[in-house]
Amino acid sequence: MSGDLRKQLEAHAGLALIYEEAWAEIERAETTAGLEEARVKHLGRKSQLSSLLRSIPELPAAERPVVGKFGNQVRTVLEAALAERKKVLEAAELERRLSRESVDITLPGQPFPRGHLHLITQTLWQIEDFFSGLGYRIAEGPEVETDYYNFTALNTPEGHPARSLHDTFFVEGKPEVLLRTHTSPVQIRVMEKEDPPVYVIIPGRVYRRDSDATHTPMFHQVEGLAVDEHITMGDLKGTLEAFAKSMFGAEREIRLRPHYFPFTEPSVEVDVSCMICSGAGCRSCKYSGWLEILGAGMVDPNVFGFVGYEPDEVQGFAFGMGVERIAMLRHGMTDLRMFYDNDLRFIKQF
Amino acid sequence: MKVPLTWLTEYVDVKLTAAELAERMALTGTEVERISHAGLPATGGNLDRFIVGKVASRDRHPNADKLSLCQVDTGAGTEQIVCGAANFQAGDKVAVCLPGGLLPGRDEPLSAAVIRGVESRGMMCSEAELGLSTEAEGIMILPEDAPVGGRLADYIPLSDEVLELEVTPNRPDCLSIYGVAREVAAITGRKLKPPPAGEADPRGDDRIDEIISVGVADSDLCPRYGARLIAGVKVAPSPPWLKARIVAAGMRPVNNVVDITNYVMWTLGEPMHAFDLARISGRQLMVRRAVKDEEIITIDGTVRRLSAGMLLIADAEKPVAVAGIMGGETSEVSAGTTDILLEAANFQGRSVLETSMALGLRSESSTRFEKGLDQELVPQALAMASRLMVEIAGGRLVPGQIDIQQRPFLPEAVPLRTDRVEALLGIAVPVAEIEAILTRLGFEVEEKEDGLLVLVPSFRADVEREVDLIEEIARVFGLELVPPTLPSGMRVLGGLTSGQAVRRAAVRALAERGLSEIISYSFIMPDFADRLRLDPGDERRQVVALANPLSVEQSVMRTMMLPSLLGTLAANLSLQNQDINIFEQGRIYLPVPGEKLCDERRVIAGCLSGSLKGHSWLAGGGEADFFAGKGIVEALFASVAGSFSVERAEETFLHPGKSAAVIAGGRRAGYVGEVHPLVLEAYDIDIPVVAFEIAEAELIASSAGIIVFADLITYPASFQDLAIVVEEDLPAAEIVKVVREAGAPLLQTVRVFDVYAGGSIGDGKKSVALNLEFRSADRTLTDEDVASVRAAIIDALKDKLNAALRE
Structure with a gap:
């Protein structure tokens, strides 16, 4: 003042x-x-x-x-x-x-529960996304299939010894109808409908009559098919190498081992360097440093014959992988059967 | 296929360790499942402790009647050994285990011991102790030529690394030691030694074709049939080396005759059979198709009833063998057999495979024949087996042989355009390298103007085409050399179809709302239809059934998803899992009369049995009731920008008053509703469950696709609430419909926000409160605009629904 x-x-x-x-x-x-x-x-x-x-x-x-x-x-x-x-x-x-107004901040928050996609779906989506990024489409086909598409058109005629490697479920009353033993029949269906070039992957359920610690009577495969004018085995190798790196880490390598499938020639099995021991050798890879992840090969000219492609004008590769195996390797799972027990404690982990 | 390494190296002088060889084989196309060890452990110098000894003297043990006290010459000196066996004498050569030696299957090595007061420095071994037989009386007496003091393992192949191969079905040539040797020679560049050769000299004045007549009636199933006769054999146990080979290959020694046939099969890949000539009725054999219900007792003692068309070998009276699969008991070689007819034949693979599968009988023989064998093996196998029969079983080769062949082998000539090798593989292989690889694999290569002409040997019937040759080149040349590339010049577009994108959006929406995805088997138990109380005429009772299910629980393809969901829910309840809110995306399988294949429809289905809001110390809520289920279906359609309406459902498995058919695009898309208590009971579920199933095709069809922009910003909306009193059973949807019609076009949305009955409302009545949104695309609405629409709505409600305005 x-x-x-x-x-x-x-x-x-x-x-x-x-x-x-x-x-x-x-x-x-x-x-x-x-x-x-x-x-x-x-x-x-x-x-x-x-x-x-x-x-x-x-x-x-x-x-x-x-x-x-x-x-x-x-x-x-x-x-x-x-x-x-x-x-x-x-x-x-x-x-x-x-x-x-101070509260006990150590009390849990209001729950907003979310559900979980099955690990198989998550793995499938990842595989689908990888290949659609490379320009592949996703095709589907019937699970209840004819003998023709599942075997014959895949260069596995009746009496072929490779048929006995598949423990097949047959449909009652229809001896030529079965549950597909692999996703490969969809290769035939796609090529019957479309002219080359064809780049597709085919995810889906497949069935084999086998049930033990390492087999479930139903499982999932993803088939891949690339048919074009100049596709080589090198393209198969490069594609699968990129896939292996995408799924299992950039430092992974792959190797091709010659194998036999009736519908590819040459045929290979594909190993990825062990992601657990990085190739040094451990129990998971049986001390080999390598884990088998899929089968593949160059489409057999006979298969092109079945779908009306001219074998001298196109070449292609095909591959097939077990989704369960990929998921188990990625997540360190050891028991295949857990996928189908549908115990929520398992499903909600992922 | 078990390949003992010392057996393999008889034919190829490979210098690699078992592990190195296995790696090389794996990378060239022969998978080695594992490397195992057969017979005596080889580590730590163990094999040095097993030697050939000679019994210098045998006396009675001074303190035990049943024991002998022996001095055994071990080459380096003499050891005193106490022995309990009685089957030997001084001068015999024996297998001696010196102290420190570890026998197969033992944990501890042998040590020097004092037995009844006398020192014993070693052990004379029996065949059983060395793993050559399961039972053995007494110790093993070695042949005279065994070198005293030499390592036992150098004289008998008692210890071996064994490569266990997984041979692919296209390579039956690798189901033999010699075939694997050829492969190993090709992939390592080592020299392949000639195949086992050397004939026994036939003796005697008789001839095989005077003694027995052999015919082939069905040569389509038996392109070649060969036989030889060995007279005067003495059936006895095999010599130790042969037993050791048989054991290392994973078989069981039987007697010299049988062991020789198995040894030849393993060496060359040609299954053989020995008949007791005396027990072949009528001295004649015929290879023919069976007639219906012919019977044979196979050597495993089982009566086999044959179907018409199965190939068999019969004597004058009866079948004596199922061709290529198993011989019959009546003509089996036994201790008293003296004359044997040796069979080597070529049977058609498919016929053997089908008969083997039909009889449920597989053998080492059938697994080879079913893959298609080399006809040229027939004479080779007969020559090798005859020689061994004479050498080991003391027989006489009767002059002459049977060899009935449909047509002689002529090699296929396959042209190979060398530029195709690079075109297919993506790497150039020099022509000289191509020729070298093919030659090592047994092909003959001629250079032509436009490439190569390749002659395919008899043992590689799997190679028929140029591409097959390219595979051979690729695998031996080395796939590791192929450079990784990506397809060039792709002219396609990839990605998900809109339907696939919608499917993903839908399942993601469910997961975001708290539902977890399950994947259950597509096949279920047939009683599902009864458990769900389906009407007798319900078409979902028509199923695709499996002819050969693993169990009744997995025997029919599901026609609806609910049984799988309820089964999974019940299983999780019994695991004490909480808030089981689950869904599955997958197919249902609906038979189509007159069609081979069924209608496979993709559906998305789920069931809720717990809170979707979780449990917390905060206020709870979220019962799994009809409205929770309907809300999930709303979320599902919202996720794809689709819409649906409902009608009362008439499903026997749902609560009649709390269930709805979901209608989209005028078609039935599925249902949502609380599961009927009797159905829950049938699945042992004691809590309420609400379920839904939506056809994916309808969900996709309802999707609006790309959303078109509407201006909701420039001219603001005007909101009004309206409460009316109507009859209690009037469906809310009817009120909304009337309001919509009367309010068009300014009325944009109607939302029911409160339903109330009781209190002052009056019996049989309910109050429904609505929130109305008015909007115009081209101006801001005035109070007068809205008031007149509102009045029209109220009038319509009064007129059509007898509704009273609640003030």
Whole structure:
């Protein structure tokens, strides 16, 4: 407060009294509600100060300017003090409220449960995404299939010894109908319908009559087929190498081992360098440093004959992989049967 | 196929260890399943502790009547050995295990011991102890030519690394030691030694064709049949070396005659059979197809009833062998046999395979024949076996032989365009290298102007075409040399079809809502139809049944997904898993009358039995009731920007009042509803379950595809609430329909936000509260605009539904 104001206040005892009292009450207020009471009392329409200011016209002419000037100064100062005090009190009150609202942050949050896609689906999608990125389409075909598509057209005629390697489920009453033992019959169906070039993968369920620790009567395969003018074995190798790196890590390598399948020539089995021991040799890879992941080869010219392609004009490769095996290797699983027990404790892990 | 290494090296002088050889074989196309060890353990110098000894003296043990005290010459000196056997005398050569020697199957090596007060430094071994036989009386007496002091394993192949090969069905030539030797020579570049040769000299004035007549009636199934006669054999146990070979190959020694036929089979790959000539009725054999219900007792003692068309070998009275599979008991070689007829033949692979499968009888013989064997093996095998019969079983080879052949072997000539090798493999192989590889594999190669002409040997019937030759070149040349590339100049587009994308979106939506995906077997138990209370005429009772299921639980292809889901749910309940909310995407299989194949329809189906909101110390909720199920179906359609309506479902397996048929695009797409209590009971489920099944094709068809933009921003919407009182059983959908019609075109959406009955509403009535959204695409609506539409809506509700406005 300026000395000038104080002098003037002393000169007008009424104003001084009003000022002192109001100031003290503003300073004393401990809550915003108490402060509001003080405001109404000292600055409200019915306050002494307001009455005084209203009564100025009735004052002697000499006093009027002085009271008017200093009365309003008092009002301004009090209002400022009030605002200042209000800020302080509000801050304190907010502080108290927030402190009251404190919770036990160690309690768990509100659940928003999510479900889980089966590990086979997740693996399938990953395989599909890899190959669709390379320009492959995804084809499908029947699971209840004829002998012709499952064997004969795949260069495995009746009486072929390779047939006995597949333990086949047959359909009652229809000796030529069976549950497909691999996804390969869809190769034939695709090529029958479409002219080359053909780049497809074929995911799906397949069935073999075998059930033990390492076999389930139903499992999943992904078949791949690329038929074009100049496809080479090198293209097969490069494609599968890129696939292996995508699924198992950039540092993986593959190797091709010659093998035999009736519908490819040459045929190979494909190993990936062991992701557990990085090729040093461990129990999982039987100390060889390599894990078999799929079978493949160059499409046999006889197969092209079955679908009406000209074997001297096109070449192609095909491959087939077990999805369960890929998933087990990726996730370190040891028991195949868990995929089909459908125990939610298993499914919800992934 | 077990390949003992010392047997293999008789024919190819390979310098690699078993592991190195296995690696090389694996990389050239012969899978080695494992490397095992047969016979005496070879590590730690063990083989040095087994030697040929000579019994210098044999006396009675001073303290035991049944024991002998022997001095045995071990070459390096004399050892005192106490022995319990009685079948030997001084001068015999015996197999001695010195202290420290470890016998097969033992944990501890032999140590010097004091037996009844006398020191014994070693053991004279029996055949059983050395693993050559399962039972043996007394110790093994070695032939005179055994070198005293020499290592026993150098004299008898008692210890071997064994490569266990998985031979692919196209390579029956590798089902023999000699065939594997040829392969190993080709892939290692080592020299292949000549095949086992050497004939026995025939003796005597008689001739085989004077003694027995052999005919082939069905030469289509038997392209070649050969036989020889060995007279005067003495059936006895085989010599130790032969037993050791038979054991190392994984077979069981029987007697010299049988062991020789098995030894020849293993060496050359040609299965053989020995008949007791005296027991061949009428001195005649005929190879012919069986007539229906002919019977034979095979040497395993089983009566086999044959079907018409199976190939057999018969004497004058009866079948004596199932061709290429197993001989008959009546003409089997026995201890008293003196004259044997040795058979080596070539039977058609397919016929042997089919008969073997039909009889459920597989043998070392049938597994070879079924793959198609080399006809040229017939004379080779007969020559080798005859020589061994004479040498080992003391017989006389009767002059002459039977060899009935449909037509002589002529090698196929396959042209090879050398530029095709690079075109297919993506790597150039020099022509000289091509010729060298093919020659090592037994092919003959001639250079022609336009490439090579390759003659295929008899033992490689699997090679018929240029591409087969390229495979041979590739695998020996080395696939590791092929550079990895990607197809060049691809002219196609990849990616998911819109249907496949919709499927993914749908299952993702379910997972995001808290449902977990299961994958169950497509085949189920046939009683599902009864458990689901399906009507007798329900077409879902018509199933594709398996002819040869593994069990009745997996014997019919499912026609609906619910049985799989309920089965999985029950299994998880018994595992005490909580909140079992599951779905499956997969196919159902519906038979189509008159069609070979069935209608395979993809569906997405699920069931809920627990909270979708989880459990928490916070307030819970989320019962698995009809509306939870319907909400999931709504989420499913929303995920593909599709829509559906409902009608009352009439499914016997659902709660009649809490189930709905899902209609999309005017077609039935599936159902949603609470599962009928009796069905739950049939699946041992004691909590409420709501289920749904939606046909994927309908879901995809309902998808709006690419969503077209609508301006919801420029002109704001106006919202109003409306509460009406109607009859309690009036479906909400009818109210919404009336409101929509009356409110068009400004009314954009109608949302039911409250349903209430009781209290002041009045009996048989309910209050339904609606939230209405009005919007115009070209202006901001005024209060008057909305008020007039609202009035029209209220009028329509009064007129059509007798609804009262609730103030």
